[in-house]
Structures are given as C-alpha cells and as structure tokens.
Amino acid sequence: MTLEILTAESLTPLHHGFFTRKGGASSGIFKGLNCGPGSSDQAGVVAVNRARVAEAMQVPTDHLISLHQVHSKDVIHVEAPLAERPKADAMVTATPGLALGILTADCQPVLFADARAGVIGAAHAGWRGALDGVLEATVDAMEGLGATRANLSAVIGPSISQAAYEVGQEFIETFMDDDPENARFFAGGRERHYQFDLPGFGLHRLRRAGVGRAAYTRHCTYSDAGRFYSYRRATHTNEADYGRLIAAIRL
Numbered sequence: 001m002t003l004e005i006l007t008a009e010s011l012t013p014l015h016h017g018f019f020t021r022k023g024g025a026s027s028g029i030f031k032g033l034n035c036g037p038g039s040s041d042q043a044g045v046v047a048v049n050r051a052r053v054a055e056a057m058q059v060p061t062d063h064l065i066s067l068h069q070v071h072s073k074d075v076i077h078v079e080a081p082l083a084e085r086p087k088a089d090a091m092v093t094a095t096p097g098l099a100l101g102i103l104t105a106d107c108q109p110v111l112f113a114d115a116r117a118g119v120i121g122a123a124h125a126g127w128r129g130a131l132d133g134v135l136e137a138t139v140d141a142m143e144g145l146g147a148t149r150a151n152l153s154a155v156i157g158p159s160i161s162q163a164a165y166e167v168g169q170e171f172i173e174t175f176m177d178d179d180p181e182n183a184r185f186f187a188g189g190r191e192r193h194y195q196f197d198l199p200g201f202g203l204h205r206l207r208r209a210g211v212g213r214a215a216y217t218r219h220c221t222y223s224d225a226g227r228f229y230s231y232r233r234a235t236h237t238n239e240a241d242y243g244r245l246i247a248a249i250r251l
Contacts, residue, residue, distance in 0.1 A: 003033065003056055004227065010153040010213045014113050014120065015057060015099075016249035018157035018217060020227040024049045029239050034229070036103050036244025037085075038068075050246075057099040057248050064248065065091060066101040069124045073134040075141040090123035090138040094145045099250035105229040106160040106221050108202045109247035112138060112211075114147035120249050125156075127171075130202055131178060136209045149210035156206075157247045158228050161220035162187060162197040165232070171196070221245070 003023035007016060024033025025048045030041040033049050047061075054064040062081045067088050074088040079095050091100045092112075100122035102109040108130065112121035123129075123138045139149060169192050175182040185201045186194040199216045206214035221228040234242035 003052060005056060006157065006217055006219065008111075008155040008215060008217060010215055011111060011113050011155055011249065014115055014249060014251065016111055016113070017056065018109060018111075018219075018247045019053060019056075019245060020158075021229055021243060021245065022227065023052065025052075026243060029234070029241060030243045032229075032243060033246070034243030035101070035246040039244060040241045041243065053101070053246055053248060054099065057250055059097060059099045059250060063097060064099045064101050066103060066246075067091065067124070069103060071126055071128040073129060073132045073137045075123075075134070075137045077141060077145070089125070089129050089134050090121060090141070092119065092121040092138060092141040092145060093251070094119045096251040099248045101246050101248040103244040103246055104157075104159070104221075105231040105242050105244050108159045108198060109157040109245070110135060110138070110154055110202065110206075111157065111247055111249045112142060112152060112154045113249060114142060114151045114153075116151050117146045117148060118251055119145045119147040120251055122247065122249055125202055127196070127198060127201075130198070130205060131175065135202065135205045139209045139211060150212045152211045153213040154206050154211045154215075156199050156202050156214075156216040158217060158219035158221050158245065159199050159202075160222045160230065160232060162195045162200065164220060164222035165196045165198060166190070166193050167196045168193055
C-alpha cells in the first residue's frame, strides 16, 4: 500500500508531511506505518516503516531524526545525525538534509518553517508540553538560528479533537490556575467533565508567540481508526499498546 502523506500549503516549498498509518509493514494492533521504537511492535518492522518514511523524505535512514519524547518543553538543536535519541520534545535545525521527525498518537505534532531564513523545527505538544511552553521554546530556538517570528509558519497535524477529549475537574483547574482565560478551550461534558480543545489551545499559544502563520490540518486521530493511531482510543478498546504516527520536515 502506498504511503499517505498530508501536507500544508503554508509549509511549502519545504519537504514535509504528516504521515498517516497507511502503507506500513506493521500488523495486528499496530497495522500500518507504526514508527514508534518505544512501542512493543517488532523492532525490525518499525525500522522498515521508518526507512519508508526516510525514503519519502528523500534522506538516508539515519538522517530521519527523532527524540525520546517525555512531555517536556526541552528543545534540541540538531546539526548532524544523532547516535541516540535524547530526551526532549522539540528540535530545530538550519542544516540541510536532516529530517526532523515527531511521533504522536493524539498529541499535537507541530511542524515549523522559516523558508526565507532556512530554519525548521518540529515539536511534540501534548497538553502538558503545550501548557509548559514547548511551542514557544521552539520558536525561541528557531529565532536563535536566524528565523523571524513574522516569517514563521507552524502547522498542527492530526491530533485528538475536542469532541473526543474528555477531561475531569482537576485537569481544567490546572489550566485555569495558569490563566483564567483558558476556560474558552473547554466545553461542557458529562457531570463534572469537560471537552478540551487541544489544537485550539495550540493555535492560541502559537499566535500569542508571534508566529506569522499558524494552522491546524483538522484531522482527529481518535475518530479515524483507519488513518490514525490513538492512545485514547486504544485505552478505550483495551488494546495492549498502540502505534505512533510520524510527522517530518526537512530543508
């Protein structure tokens, strides 16, 4: 099966893509393009999937860079292929030929570019990372490499949508303690439960950081099992594990 790659006009002409699960070698609960080495999928099959992504990004396999993501706001400046995956949740580079890859399964994969300055970035932004400032930290790091905020484009890829993201009272209180205006990202749900708009919150943080163009592809990972992996869906269906989607960008 051919890979399915979602792209965004605001990131062109840079080579990039939000890869769906279609076209991969994994089977069973991981069926498709599982690119997560941290999953319990067969390591050799994950390597095959990542090689297919690298080929699509037109880079050698070791030039497809990914991280050991830990829901932090830490950003790595990448200048060459990495021997190991450092613990961080975002990367930036001004080095041509490197593809920055972010793994997700409901959290936001965010790709950044200042094509004029020749600087790119990629971030993993779940609720914790987004609240703690990983998106702003990525913008700061790109600016340190010569990017200009007004020239930056940032695109949020397939993520869990508000309709599928039910949270409890403690969750909303965490956001309200940070900023009472965050109430606008929550809708009423079941008694003492709410629906959280993660991509809406991500867009808000990007725009507040001065990003010139910020967009969301409007694909929900939870509601489309044929195209996307979802941690929350796997939890609700009592699956033992779940696959990881990849989003990548290169100069």
